[in-house]
Amino acid sequence: xxxxAAIIGCGQxxxxxxxxxxxxxxxxxxxxxxxxxxxxxxxxxxxxxxxGNMPGFGGIAQPEQWLGDWIGAAxxxxxxxxxxxxxxxxxxxGAYYPVxxxxxxxxxxxxxxxxxxxxxxxxxxxxxxxGLGNLFHAASYGLNLKNLMAMSMVGAAAGVAVYQAVFYMxxxxxxxxxxxxxxAKARRNAARxxxxxxxxxxxxxxxxxxxxxxxYPFRYGHIxxxxxxxxxxxxxxxxxxxxxxxxxxxxKGLASYSDxxxxxxxxxxxxVGVLDPSEQxxxxxxxxxxxAMAGIKDPQKEIDMAELYQxxxxxxxxxxxxxxxxxxxxxxxxxxxxxxxxxxRMPLDPxxxxxxxxxxxxxxxxxxxxxxxxxxxxAEEHQVPKKVSNAVAHGWGGVTNYSTVTVLGDSPxx
Amino acid sequence: MKSESEIIxxxxxxxxxxxxxxxxxxxxxxxxxxASRKILGVxxxxxxxxxxxxxxxxxxxxxxxxxxxxxxxxxxxxxVSYTTGHVALDGQGNFIDLQEPAIIGAIKLEDADSTIFMxxxxxxxxxxxxxxxxxxxxxxxxxxxxxxxRCFKPA
Ligand SMILES: [Zn+2]
Numbered sequence: 001x002x003x004x005a006a007i008i009g010c011g012q013x014x015x016x017x018x019x020x021x022x023x024x025x026x027x028x029x030x031x032x033x034x035x036x037x038x039x040x041x042x043x044x045x046x047x048x049x050x051x052g053n054m055p056g057f058g059g060i061a062q063p064e065q066w067l068g069d070w071i072g073a074a075x076x077x078x079x080x081x082x083x084x085x086x087x088x089x090x091x092x093x094g095a096y097y098p099v100x101x102x103x104x105x106x107x108x109x110x111x112x113x114x115x116x117x118x119x120x121x122x123x124x125x126x127x128x129x130x131g132l133g134n135l136f137h138a139a140s141y142g143l144n145l146k147n148l149m150a151m152s153m154v155g156a157a158a159g160v161a162v163y164q165a166v167f168y169m170x171x172x173x174x175x176x177x178x179x180x181x182x183x184a185k186a187r188r189n190a191a192r193x194x195x196x197x198x199x200x201x202x203x204x205x206x207x208x209x210x211x212x213x214x215x216y217p218f219r220y221g222h223i224x225x226x227x228x229x230x231x232x233x234x235x236x237x238x239x240x241x242x243x244x245x246x247x248x249x250x251x252k253g254l255a256s257y258s259d260x261x262x263x264x265x266x267x268x269x270x271x272v273g274v275l276d277p278s279e280q281x282x283x284x285x286x287x288x289x290x291x292a293m294a295g296i297k298d299p300q301k302e303i304d305m306a307e308l309y310q311x312x313x314x315x316x317x318x319x320x321x322x323x324x325x326x327x328x329x330x331x332x333x334x335x336x337x338x339x340x341x342x343x344x345r346m347p348l349d350p351x352x353x354x355x356x357x358x359x360x361x362x363x364x365x366x367x368x369x370x371x372x373x374x375x376x377x378x379a380e381e382h383q384v385p386k387k388v389s390n391a392v393a394h395g396w397g398g399v400t401n402y403s404t405v406t407v408l409g410d411s412p413x414x
Numbered sequence: 415m416k417s418e419s420e421i422i423x424x425x426x427x428x429x430x431x432x433x434x435x436x437x438x439x440x441x442x443x444x445x446x447x448x449a450s451r452k453i454l455g456v457x458x459x460x461x462x463x464x465x466x467x468x469x470x471x472x473x474x475x476x477x478x479x480x481x482x483x484x485x486x487x488x489x490x491x492x493x494v495s496y497t498t499g500h501v502a503l504d505g506q507g508n509f510i511d512l513q514e515p516a517i518i519g520a521i522k523l524e525d526a527d528s529t530i531f532m533x534x535x536x537x538x539x540x541x542x543x544x545x546x547x548x549x550x551x552x553x554x555x556x557x558x559x560x561x562x563x564r565c566f567k568p569a
Contacts, residue, residue: 023438029471033478043476059433069473119432 004412005099006241006248007233007372009039015197015229015357018116024058025067028112031230032071035108038378039234040244043072046234047104048079050094051111053361055082058117071110085309087111088231088365089256089395089404095235096251105237112230113359162215164277165314169217171278174317174332176217180205181335182313183222183355189342190352192381197227197357217314222355224311229359231366238412249372252390253294253407255286258397278314283322283394286405291324294407296390299324303407304388305347305374307367309396311354316340319394320348323405347384350374364395364404371408440468443484449558453487453550455526466526489550490569491523498539515539521548521566536567 011034013019019027028051036043049071051064060066064080083090088111095109169175184207187200200207211221241248259282287299296302306325310316317331325346326334334340340348349355351370354363371391373379388410395404437445444454444467455466460477466487470479496519501509517534519542534548548566556562 020436021439023436023441026438026470033471033476059431059435070469070471072473072476074473114436117433117435119434 002100003102004238004241004250005096005235006238006245006250006412007368007376007408008236008241008245008248009035009037009041009234010369010372010376010378011035011038011232012195012366012369013229013231014195015227015359017197017225017227019114019228020116024060024063024112024114024117025070027114027228028063028067028110028230029070031112031232032108032110035110035232035234039236041106041234041236045240046072046076046106046108048077048098048107049073050079050081050091050098050107050109052081052083052087052091052094053112053114054084054087057360058114071108083256083402084397085360086256086364086395086397086402086404087361088363089309089368089393089406090364090402092233092365092368092393093254093256093404093406095233096254099235099237100251102237105240107235108232109235109365110230110232111362111365113361113363114228115226115359116228161312161314162218164318165217165312167276168278168314168318171276172317172329172332174329176219177205177209178317178332178335179217179222179313180208180219182310182316183208185335185341186310186313186316186349186352186355188352189350189382190356192342193351193356193379194381195229195357196352197225197229198352199356218312222313224355224358227357227359229357229362231359231362231369233365233369233372245376247376247410249375249391249408250410250412251406252409252413253290253292253296254405255289255293256402256404257282257285257289258402259285278318280318280322280396280403283319283396283403283405284324286403287323287392287394290392290405290407294390294409295413296407299392300326300346303346303390303392304386305350305371305384306392306394307349307351307353307370308394309354309364309367310349311358311363313355315396316348316353316355319396320346323392323394325392342382343385347386350379350382350384352382364393364397367393367395368406368408371406375408375410438470439481440470440479440484443481444468445560446558448560448562449556451552451556451562453489453523455485455487455523456483457485459483463528464526465528466523466530485525487523487526489523491521491526491548491550491566493519493534493542493544493546493548494522494529495520495544496534496542498542517542519548519566532563533565534567535565 091111095107098104184203187203190196191199191201208221211219339345342350371393374388393406456468458472461475498515519534520529547569549569553564
């Protein structure tokens with residue numbers, strides 16, 4: 001019999017391009033102790049730790065062995081999860097299993113990235129599997145190496161995202177101006193989130209449109225930053241959750257799937273997979289499974305807000321549709337009407353999202369953390385005005401990994 | 415059939431991956447103070463455990479450790495364990511045989527609880543014993559770098 005589990009505390013570091021005052025262990029411990037303080041849980045009450053960052057990033061092969069006793073894990077189980085760009089989503093889901101199974105009562109999950117420890121973009125984006133993953137992908141679309149490297153400068157996933165964006169534009173009718181709107185919204189929302197990186201109060205789509213075009217359809221103003229930061233959650237079983245938190249954020253449903261496109265098994269590699277990288281069936285399947293587990297039949301009505309993995313603005317629109325929050329090809333129309341604004345009908349990324357803050361390993365965890373904050377009513381300046389009963393957190397893992405979908409709610413389930 | 419010259423021999427990847435790890439504030443102080451021949455540690459305000467090099471969070475009692483908890487240690491200590499190395503790395507990923515075996519010891523400095531690993535010189539490997547009193551040897555000119563600590567020698 002599975003037990004109910006809830007997030008009862010959240011902790012983050014301030015995200016910025018350089019945290020030279022702390023090393024990795026110190027930065028990660030900041031988030032952990034902030035989460036414990038928020039949960040009003042002492043370190044002695046914690047049974048186990050789930051940790052993770054992007055495999056290879058930061059150049060430390062087994063960071064969990066370094067930081068174990070910095071996060072209070074001496075003598076306790078520590079499991080590192082590394083699922084590429086989705087790592088944070090898998091870490092946030094990983095904390096659920098031992099609590100739901102009855103193995104542990106309180107688990108801390110923490111995810112992080114420290115880009116400034118990399119001397120150049122190559123060190124951030126250049127670990128072999130990531131570099132080669134993009135290379136294969138570029139080859140599959142006929143992108144030459146020079147352009148690939150140019151795009152590596154603005155983020156390892158850009159090589160995928162440009163094609164994905166154009167595919168989406170063709171099939172939905174959305175334009176580059178809609179990406180300006182999403183990016184401007186992300187920067188405005190981030191300005192209300194004290195932990196966010198790229199904050200720009202009052203940023204308008206026109207401000208974004210003035211920035212240089214990097215690789216069609218992306219402008220400089222569309223691209224996420226590379227951030228240093230960590231985020232942590234405290235997950236507890238039902239009795240403790242009810243005792244410690246006024247409004248715990250309950251895990252209602254979760255799932256993680258991949259598809260051929262993500263696994264480099266597309267037609268161009270002799271496979272039978274989809275070629276359209278905006279197809280994202282893995283996200284769709286994950287969402288359907290997670291909603292079924294959560295007892296959600298109509299996400300458009302039952303989901304109150306979402307935090308999506310959108311390092312590129314096109315992805316907020318693509319994934320919002322794949323999560324069933326809008327009809328196929330219509331997310332940009334909802335954007336135009338202001339429905340996805342912080343005070344809209346379906347707020348998307350009120351925190352500013354990955355587009356404003358990207359500490360890669362932590363980014364998908366932050367989506368879960370941000371949904372928890374909205375349910376708990378602790379999002380402060382970026383709290384959405386509407387009541388949040390159900391929220392959906394999404395993670396995306398670039399070219400070679402999984403999608404994670406986590407449904408949180410203000411009650412334990414059906 | 416392709417001739418051999420048409421096969422591309424990939425020797426390097428088209429990018430580099432170097433790192434500049436932040437040491438954190440406490441470790442930075444430790445390294446800087448080496449210039450004035452000082453060994454810094456911290457005494458945990460929670461449990462009294464003394465770490466060298468200093469750190470900002472206690473792994474024993476979880477207390478936050480601040481700058482005011484920094485202490486200066488003497489550079490004298492006791493050997494608690496050791497080994498002798500007969501090969502070294504050449505910087506290219508290969509082993510090279512050493513002319514003389516090198517001794518590496520785990521040293522507990524006076525007033526410290528944690529140990530540091532350092533080369534031990536000025537003694538034959540067969541004479542090394544657990545409990546040996548040792549003393550830090552500075553290099554000629556100290557610059558605020560880890561290399562300022564040359565080795566330890568029997569006191
Ligand atoms: Zn202590």
